Amino acid sequence: MSWLWSALTPHPPIIVPEVGRGREREAALTLSGIDRLTERIADRRPEVLLLLSPHQPWAPGALFLNGAPHPGGSLAPFDAPAVAFRLETPMEKLKALTAHLTANGTPARLGMNNPDLTRDQGSLVPLYFLERAWKGLPPVVLASPIGLDPGSALNLGKTLASFEDGSGWALLASGDLSHRLTRGAPSGYSPAGEKFDAAVVAALSSADPQPLLALTPQELEDAGECGLRSVMAMLGLCRALKGRAEEGRSEYEGRSESAIEVLSYEGPFGVGYCNAICA
Numbered sequence: 001m002s003w004l005w006s007a008l009t010p011h012p013p014i015i016v017p018e019v020g021r022g023r024e025r026e027a028a029l030t031l032s033g034i035d036r037l038t039e040r041i042a043d044r045r046p047e048v049l050l051l052l053s054p055h056q057p058w059a060p061g062a063l064f065l066n067g068a069p070h071p072g073g074s075l076a077p078f079d080a081p082a083v084a085f086r087l088e089t090p091m092e093k094l095k096a097l098t099a100h101l102t103a104n105g106t107p108a109r110l111g112m113n114n115p116d117l118t119r120d121q122g123s124l125v126p127l128y129f130l131e132r133a134w135k136g137l138p139p140v141v142l143a144s145p146i147g148l149d150p151g152s153a154l155n156l157g158k159t160l161a162s163f164e165d166g167s168g169w170a171l172l173a174s175g176d177l178s179h180r181l182t183r184g185a186p187s188g189y190s191p192a193g194e195k196f197d198a199a200v201v202a203a204l205s206s207a208d209p210q211p212l213l214a215l216t217p218q219e220l221e222d223a224g225e226c227g228l229r230s231v232m233a234m235l236g237l238c239r240a241l242k243g244r245a246e247e248g249r250s251e252y253e254g255r256s257e258s259a260i261e262v263l264s265y266e267g268p269f270g271v272g273y274c275n276a277i278c279a
Helices: 023-041 092-104 121-134 150-161 191-206 219-223 230-248
Strands: 003-008 048-052 063-066 072-075 079-086 108-111 140-144 171-176 261-267 271-278
Touching: 003 023, 003 121, 003 219, 003 230, 023 121, 023 261, 023 271, 048 121, 048 230, 063 092, 072 121, 079 121, 092 108, 092 140, 092 150, 150 230, 171 230, 191 219, 191 230, 191 261, 191 271, 230 261, 230 271
Parallel strands: 003 171, 048 140, 048 171, 063 108
Antiparallel strands: 003 271, 063 140, 072 079, 261 271
């Protein structure tokens, strides 16, 4: 089986203690959710981690895949240069994944000259907590789903479910929810923010994308989100695995790959943060 688990995590730098310097405690529910998540996967380190970050470069109409052999960066822009990573990209597995996606209807664009992750908090913040849990990171494939529309991101997840290369993979879907939950939020206030976040939690809790698909393009724009496509990809993957489980395939018997558990949700700093796992 290729897919060991998938998870959704937020990525505000302030929750990293070296950045927050105490203010991370204002997101206590989020940190508790991350602790629960990392406890669940502590002994399930994958051979390859696929990390979807909305702060990677993006390709219009396609999934962007970062082909830099050793991308790296730090949280220096947030006054924490010691929080730094240098990753290994598994090039042959990246090429195999790219070929599978393009052959099955998900356009993918491979960028070979994007080694700098310094401004990619969408990758660096989740990696901080994973590295702490595993005492080291596996090879990582970095990607951005921002170029896809929500339906295409859902199909991305479905296509990932059929990818098999003999290795154990995991999907880390990085994304914050609405940035417009309160008057003091980074992008100002919109009532669409609370509606969007409620739809995300409902969709994850039921493993059903319909609450999100029911939102209008204007509502999605007004919500000021960055994690929708990451959420949709996770939903697509988990639903496809559920379909396989219901077909009675032996490798899924007794397992719950399709059951998405919401571990935490809160909206400190006017931004929605959600942790969820499908494992």
